[in-house]
Amino acid sequence: MNSLILQVATRYLSALLLIFSVYMLLRGHNEPGGGFIGGLIGATGFVIYAIACGTAEARAALRVMPQNIAATGLGIALLAGLFAGVMGDAFFTGQWLFIGASGEDKGLPLSSVLVFDIGVYLVVFGSVLTLVFAMEEEV
């Protein structure tokens, strides 16, 4: 699509969408959001970019093949689930680490659940882009 306005605007919009998608991913456990939504928003950022500047440029900006991102995400989710097994719990039981917790204040919570959600994010992000790029190139 040869629209200069769209192309210029997309550069900012895509960046914003990507940052927003990470924000949605990280807040997901307590507020609306999460890996699935984050992945969709992130993918939207690149979809817009592909529409405005062409799929080839979008692929170049992404640097990695989207299907590899999706597969890596699935692997990360699996490892996050198996980690519980290593810790002696049933698979996919959340494992938590509270850094600097004192009394009611839980400090900085880190968890295998977050890692799992990052895996979900990457799968959704990669899968959508795999599909969209392939379709746009087909056309």
Place this chain on the structure above:
Amino acid sequence: MTTAGEKRGNGIIGVLPIALAAALFVFFFSQISAVSRFGPQMVSVPWVPALDVQLAFTLDGLSLVFALLISGIGTLVMLYSNSYLAGHPQYARFALYLTLFMLAMLGLVVSDNLLALFVFWELTTLTSYLLIGFGHESASSRRSALQAMLVTGAGALALLAGLILLGSVAGTYSISGIIAQGDVVREHALYVPILVLILAGAFTKSAQVPFHFWLPNAMAAPTPVSAFLHSATMVKAGVYLMARLHPALSGTEVWLWTLTILGAVTAVFASVLALRQTDLKLALAYTTLMALGTLTLFLGSDTEYAITAFCTFLIVHSLYKAALFLVVGCVDHGTGTRDAALLGGLARAMPVTAIAAGVAALSMAGFPPFLGFIGKELKYAGALAVASEPVLVAGAVLVANALMLAVAGVVSFKPFWRPAGGALPDTPHEAPWPMLAGPVILAALGAVFGIQPDLIQATLINPGVDSILRARGEAKELHLWAGVNLPLILSVATFILGLTLYALHGRLRAVLTRWDEAAPHFDTGWDRLLDGLKAVASWQTRLLQSGVLRRYLLTIFGALFVTLAWTLYARSPGIPALSFPDLELKHWAIIALIIAGTIEVALTGSRVAAIAALGVVGIGVALIFVIYGAPDVAITQLLVETLVVVLIAVVMLRLPHLDENRRRDWRPRDAVLGAGVGVVVTMIVLQVLAQPLDTRLTDYFEVTAWPEAFGRNIVNVILVDFRALDTFGEIAVVLIAALAAYALLRTTKEEVEK
């Protein structure tokens, strides 16, 4: 195979499997005294505790005999293969398959759980498929491999059903538990179906008539594989299963007659066909069928003589048959042919092979003082002890034995000691020692055990017979000389008949060949069956997979409508009272939006308008989610709607314009179907809402999300924690769908470019 390759050898890949097999053999050998003195040895590890499946292993007399045969012959075969396929570019693959097969087979015979046994059973099917198809460049190898797998695999399906029935009737999947309550099984109404299903599995695996045809074809495998799988071990899995379940299933008329008749028919039929073959390997393959038939025949009975004969012949046959197959491999290796009509005079060039072949063949033919003689005497004693039809059974055994003797002569005497029938492709030369070790050791064992039957009496035969008959000390004594009795007279008759047949085998073969060619073949029948199956498959594919998207949608929604409407009608709960709660203006606005969108989708003539209108409907639904407090779902819905519109917009560039005329023809029908589905779904939603909502799960999630999973967003906590396994499955599906779509798009693109 190149000369350089032969010199190079297989390195560590060749040695590892030999070491593993030998170690297993030593282990099982060390268990002999424990088993023969203290009875079965058991180990149990929980596997799937929820389904009460355990990795339970039992080593009793029967398992031990099989385990020793498998690991012992396995060791020799691995040693042999390492030379036979020296420098083969895919030897690592071969060694892996063969080792996996051996482990699966060992798992099968020591398993004490029906389901575990079945898993191992199927593993042997799979590894056998890979081994038969090892020479995958040849179409006939591939066909044979597939045939073996389909026949035994189909039998295995029946077996699985039989095992599940058996497990539910007995109330346990533990084999030792089942055979302890044989009466319960035999008197149950489901006994006959269980028997039929299990025997279908055993008969296909052990190649009983009419499922025998895959076994000779399986000779497409490399010779060591044929020696190991298709004579000494895998084909005996079916026999093992019948012996294993003998205490639970035997003793009825059905069992007796099925096994006796099919076993006898297989034995005679196969030994006649064996004489017809000129390929040494095929001749041996048919004698294997004969042996399997005989073993089945003896399992039909439950007299001590028959079962002792079973155990003895099992050992006899494994020893001489593995030895002879390996000998055939040596001959093939040394001369370049396996044609009995060509081969001759090899004794001078291949003396060790010739002697090993001779000793093994004498045991096969049942001459004293070899173990085969004792086996044959016991076979007659066992046959005469089959109470129902001693004359028929003994007659069948006599004919089969005489034919075996003739075949033994054709395979092992003629190629070595008679003049050659024609020019050989290679100058005969002796095989290297690793290839001779197997035949020599196995043949020697046949002789040693024959002269000293005490060596196996207390260690193998007695525990084996005890575990089939579930009693102690029932086994009959093995004797070389048991005095002048009926079995001895029958033995003499066998020798006379057999030698006569051997002398006449050239002429007999001509006659048999003519008959065999005239008779209908199972193998061609098999081809027709497969062709028929393929024809049906392509017919129904053409019928159901029209490739027209509109028709698919019509089928899907038509089926949905019919099933839902029928369920509603059949359950007939009546139309629930419609009540409109006090809706606010915003609610009415959303409803109006959705309805307007729907109408526009149905009426518009433009694709872009239709897609945009569909987007409006989706946004309306998302708004409903927002109002009723499901922001996550609403966001997802909005994002998906957006992406779908983008995707369709991309695709639409390629689609032709809507054909107004054709579309108008379809519309009334689509409208009726759409309205129908809508009404039915609405009715069902109303019915569901009429029931009080079960909120136990919701309450649980609400209460536990924060204290236990440290999350305030319940939806997300469910996704990543409470139901993480489900989510994992879903994202795997997402990835697979994306990859599949990618592959499809890429393929069509390449095709277009071509």
